[in-house]
Amino acid sequence: MPRVAAVPVRTKKKTRDADVSRARVFEAAAEEFAARGFDGAKVDRIAERAGVNKAMLYYHYTDKAALYRAVVGDMFASTAAEMAALRETGGSPEVKLAAFIDVIAREGQLRPHFPAMWLRELADGGQHLGERNFGDIFGIVSTLAAILKEGEAAGRFHASTPFMVQMGIVGPLFMFLATAPMRKRLMTKMPIAPPDVPPATLVAYVKSMTIGALTAGRTSSSASKAGKR
Amino acid sequence: MPRVAAVPVRTKKKTRDADVSRARVFEAAAEEFAARGFDGAKVDRIAERAGVNKAMLYYHYTDKAALYRAVVGDMFASTAAEMAALRETGGSPEVKLAAFIDVIAREGQLRPHFPAMWLRELADGGQHLGERNFGDIFGIVSTLAAILKEGEAAGRFHASTPFMVQMGIVGPLFMFLATAPMRKRLMTKMPIAPPDVPPATLVAYVKSMTIGALTAGRTSSSASKAGKR
DNA sequence: GTCTATATTTTGATAGAC
DNA sequence: GTCTATCAAAATATAGAC
Incomplete structure (x- = not known):
């Protein structure tokens, strides 16, 4: 149990960063999907717009379709x-x-x-x-x-x-x-x-x-x- | 000039066939584009729907974009x-x-x-x-x-x-x-x-x-x- | 005019180091 | 959490025989 107690602060920091990049991806995706549609939107372009690495995008969302559903939802x-x-x-x-x-x-x-x-x-x-x-x-x-x-x-x-x-x-x-x-x-x-x-x-x-x-x-x-x- | 005179009949036949397959491609493309959009539409699927070979599609239209413009136009x-x-x-x-x-x-x-x-x-x-x-x-x-x-x-x-x-x-x-x-x-x-x-x-x-x-x-x-x- | 086979490019997605 | 490198699968387009 002591191991658990040590985490909070660091977790909070990490979580905040994660939320930021996640939000950036979401925002960029919304723009891309709106401008080009699901098939017209390119994952690389979304990552670029968001200013994050493409791998980050997949860290936050399972795939392109999931990202789309998040925006639409x-x-x-x-x-x-x-x-x-x-x-x-x-x-x-x-x-x-x-x-x-x-x-x-x-x-x-x-x-x-x-x-x-x-x-x-x-x-x-x-x-x-x-x-x-x-x-x-x-x-x-x-x-x-x-x-x-x-x-x-x-x-x-x-x-x-x-x-x-x-x-x-x-x-x-x-x-x-x-x-x-x-x-x-x-x-x-x-x-x-x-x-x-x-x-x-x-x-x-x-x-x-x-x-x-x-x-x-x-x-x-x-x-x-x-x-x- | 005699060479030119010999063509008409054969040309007419060919032209009719061409018109038919061309029209089929056009029709299939219209359906595909409507249902999936430009990027979502796949050339293979258009050819399949039209019942023609994919190469035929490119025989009639320079490329996907030209086909799209034909339908929209x-x-x-x-x-x-x-x-x-x-x-x-x-x-x-x-x-x-x-x-x-x-x-x-x-x-x-x-x-x-x-x-x-x-x-x-x-x-x-x-x-x-x-x-x-x-x-x-x-x-x-x-x-x-x-x-x-x-x-x-x-x-x-x-x-x-x-x-x-x-x-x-x-x-x-x-x-x-x-x-x-x-x-x-x-x-x-x-x-x-x-x-x-x-x-x-x-x-x-x-x-x-x-x-x-x-x-x-x-x-x-x-x-x-x-x-x- | 029509088809087969194939070249080329793009793109979605992941492995693995840091 | 973040990035580099890379794979594998589509998908557009064409060459060339018939």
Whole structure:
């Protein structure tokens, strides 16, 4: 037992270093995966970006796929957690829906790699996702489904397909966010693709679109209330 | 000159065969690229899918990148051409906007690989696109920009950013279309992701969203007219 | 036009010293 | 925990016969 007691200090030091390099790898991987996709991302490049040796990468993560899952898992787990919190709050269906959109938008901005990675994962058919990821996604869509159902029951929303509404929210939001680098580069050739739309404007537009579609033809003023400018 | 005269018949035969195998390669490539992306797509697998020898693939196309450009170019050129035609037609801004959305949706369904490939290309930042592709894309967005401007001048649409509106149309449409295989596979685990929403319903929803956002707060009945059901 | 065999390069991954 | 050196497996592309 005395042998065990001697370790703490040194362990703490080592652990902190490990956490640092591990975090650097994670961050670099997120950028690489977002910019090039799973197959396009190269392990060597991730290590280089992270400023660590390639062997270090394998010290922290079993392989490329595990690293990818770590990044993706973090995205969905975080979003799912926020959604769980959202489910506890009150308010009208319109307010809840706006809050739902805010969470998606916030997560998409908080993690710059999120939008592009999500776009790719959708195109990939969820190839790289695991059971836990699907669970988180299910939780997210379920949150939206509950809001829609509530609004529908209250006679404020049309009947709708949750997954379709979800794509109607994530699509515009993430497509716009994911194309930020591209738009920046294209500005000279395409004055139509501005790199600098304020996030608030984008979010407002998405809210307006969604509420607009769900309340089209109704006399309520909810459409104009939720997403102005 | 007599040597030249003897060729035609044989050439025709050969040409037909060539066209067939070339088309098969093109088709197989479109599927592979859509399902796995540029880096994920493997030349061997494309050849196998096409039922031709790998060497044949290189006989028809200089390399993998050229093949990719051929598929992508076809998508954008076709869509751009339809947009050019649309620019000639008349009607109210609302009608034109609906027609614009119809073109995007039609192209997305006509070429099953279009949605997924477009999602990927956006995430890639247009890495694999050439000058001509950007020209076509510019033409497409410009068509939308003109419609929006007209509606705005007529006092029927809010001021808007064309590229953002474009993402608001392509996003929901293509995300939903691109996830068809995924949804089919997930049905058992996620009853929220139905594989079978009728395209007409999806298109109507996107029209309703877009018109709804552009006319939010207005007294006009255009929102309910353009995208019902 | 079509196929076999092969050259070349890239890349994911590990062994083993420090 | 960190790095060097290296292996083994893919994967792109081509040469050359038919």
